Amino acid sequence: xxxxxxxxxxxxxxxxxxxxxxxxxxxxxxxxxxxxxxxxxxxxxxxxxxxxxxxxxxxxxxxxxxxxxxxxxxxxxxxxxxxxxxxxxxxxxxxxxxxxxxxxxxxxxxxxxxxxxxxxxxxxxxxxxxxxxxxxxxxxxxxxxxxxxxxxxxxxxxxxxxxxxxxxxxxxxxxxxxxxxxxxxxxxxxxxxxxxxxxxxxxxxxxxxxxxxxxxxxxxxxxxxxxxxxxxxxxxxxxxxxxxx
Numbered sequence: 001x002x003x004x005x006x007x008x009x010x011x012x013x014x015x016x017x018x019x020x021x022x023x024x025x026x027x028x029x030x031x032x033x034x035x036x037x038x039x040x041x042x043x044x045x046x047x048x049x050x051x052x053x054x055x056x057x058x059x060x061x062x063x064x065x066x067x068x069x070x071x072x073x074x075x076x077x078x079x080x081x082x083x084x085x086x087x088x089x090x091x092x093x094x095x096x097x098x099x100x101x102x103x104x105x106x107x108x109x110x111x112x113x114x115x116x117x118x119x120x121x122x123x124x125x126x127x128x129x130x131x132x133x134x135x136x137x138x139x140x141x142x143x144x145x146x147x148x149x150x151x152x153x154x155x156x157x158x159x160x161x162x163x164x165x166x167x168x169x170x171x172x173x174x175x176x177x178x179x180x181x182x183x184x185x186x187x188x189x190x191x192x193x194x195x196x197x198x199x200x201x202x203x204x205x206x207x208x209x210x211x212x213x214x215x216x217x218x219x220x221x222x223x224x225x226x227x228x229x230x231x232x233x234x235x236x237x238x239x240x241x242x243x244x245x
Contacts, residue, residue, distance in 0.1 A: 001077070001079075002089075002090065003088075003089075003244075005213055005242065005244035006088055006089030006090060006213045006244075007089070007090050008090045008091040008132065008168060008170045008179060008181035008205060008207065009168065009181055009183055009203060009205045009218070009220060010205060010218050010220045010238055010240050013136075013164070013166040013183065013185045013201075014055070014164075014185060014187065014201060015138060015164025015165070015166060015185055015186075015187050016136075016138070016164075016166075017055075017057050018054055018055055018056075018057045018162075018164065018187070018189070019057065019119070019121075019138040019140060019162065019164055020057070020058075020138070021045075021048050021058045021073065021108070021110075022048075022057070022058050022059070024045040024046050024048065024061065024073065025045065025046050025063050025066075026043050026044055026045030026046060026073070027043060027044055027045075028041055028042070028043035029041070029042050029043065036081070036085055037080065037081050037082060038078075038079070038080050038081075039077075039078070039079045040076075040077070040078055041075075041076065041077040041078075041079075042075065042076045042077075043074070043075045043076075044072060044073070044074055044075075045072065045073045045074075045075070046061055046063075046065075046066055046067045046070065046072065046073070047061065047067050047069070047070025047071040047072050047073050047110055047111065047112045047113070048061065048070060048073050048110050048112065048117075049061050049069075049070055049112070049114070049115075050110075050112075050115050050117060050142065050156075054162065054187075054189030054190070054197045055189075055197075069113055069114070070110075070112040070113055070114065071111045071112055071113055072111055073108065073109065073110040073111070073112075074108070074109045074110075074111070075106065075107065075108050075109075076106065076107045077104065077105070077106040077107075078104050078105055078106075079102065079104040080102065080103055080104055081100070081101065081102045082101060083098070083099060083100050083101050084096075084098045084099075084100045085100070086100050086101075086102045086125060086127060087100070087127070088213070089213055090125070090132055090134060090168070090170070091132050091170055091172055091179050091181070091207070092127040092128070092129070092130050092131060092132050092172055093172055093175070093176050093179070093209060093212060093213075094175065094176070095129055095130035095172055095175045096127070096128075096129070097128075097129055098128070099126070099127075099128045100126065100127045100128070101124075101125070101126050102123075102124070102125040102126075103122075103123065103124045103125070104122070104123060105120065105121060105122040105123070106120065106121050106122075107119070107120050108120070108140070112145070113145060114144070114145055115142050115143070115144055115145065115156060116142065116143050116145065117140055117141070117142040117143075118140065118141055119138065119139060119140030119141070120138075120139055120140070121136065121137065121138040121139070122136070122137055123135065123136040123137075124136075130171050130172040130173075130175070131169075131170070131171050132168070132169070132170050132171075132181075133167070133168070133169050134166075134167065134168040134169075135165075135166075135167045135168075136165065136166055136167075137163070137164070137165040138163070138164050138165075139161075139162070139163050140161070140162055141159065141160070141161045141162075142156060142159065142160050142161075142162075143159045143160075144156050144157065144158065144159075160189075160190050160192075161190070161191045161192065162188060162189055162190065162191065163186075163188045163191060164185070164186065164187050164188065165185070165186045166183060166184065166185035166186070167183065167184055167185075168181055168182065168183040168184075169181065169182055169183075170182070170205075176209055176212060177208065177209055178206075178207070178208055178209070179206075179207045179209065180204075180205065180206055180207070181204070181205045181207070182202070182203070182204050182205075183201075183202070183203045183204075183205075184200070184201070184202050185200070185201040185202075185203075186199075186200055187199045187200075187201065194227070194228040195228055195229060196226055196228065196229045196230075198226070198227040198228050199224055199225065199226055199227060200224070200225045200227060201222060201223070201224050201225075202222070202223045202225075203220055203221065203222045203223075204220065204221050205218055205219070205220040206218065206219045206220075213244055214243065214244050214245070215241075215242070215243050215244075216241075216242050217239075217240070217241050217242075218239065218240050218241075218242070219237075219238070219239045220237070220238045220239075220240075221235070221236070221237050221238075222235060222236045222237075222238070223235050224236075
């Protein structure tokens with residue numbers, strides 16, 4: 001739900017892409033019973049197509065096909081910020097002296113014709129004096145239909161339970177200018193077996209905020225370790241320039 005333009009890292013955690021649905025046509029109702037502190041959301045969308053490969057995540061079905069093949073998805077979400085407003089973005093660019101806290105969770109039920117999925121997630125975000133701490137976990141369980149409408153990568157052969165979790169800690173060294181962050185991520189593409197999808201990813205990021213979140217330059221190093229099977233040399237050193245409008 002947070003904009004990728006306001007992260008303390010170059011991109012979202014890998015598990016977020018693998019587990020979170022992509023854009024889909026639907027309707028969302030939102031209520032803010034405690035203005036600026038509590039938001040409740042509920043929505044209904046065209047159904048999602050999930051690939052059998054963990055890292056492929058959910059695939060867009062397309063507006064023109066509607067819910068013809070994948071029926072409907074239902075979602076609900078609660079966001080709570082009991083103290084001062086969190087402000088926009090993950091890092092605490094302003095280095096505000098007050099302690100701020102955000103937490104919440106969400107629920108997903110995808111009643112697909114090929115795969116039925118139930119999922120949940122929870123997160124915590126804290127900021128104080130230039131420090132930020134983010135923690136998030138996402139879980140889901142999918143089961144194949146007896147007569148799927150998709151074949152190949154569009155379905156699965158048996159029930160699959162997945163879990164990802166990540167945590168990020170960062171500090172803004174120079175107010176509105178320079179920040180560092182480190183993130184640790186755990187990936188489990190199938191909790192019933194030990195395989196290549198079980199990974200640990202560690203990333204360190206240096207960010208120069210030329211114009212806040214509107215223009216920034218980032219350099220990041222990622223170390224990936226396969227927890228089972230053959231180790232793969234897939235570490236990455238990445239640099240990027242991001243402009244947001």
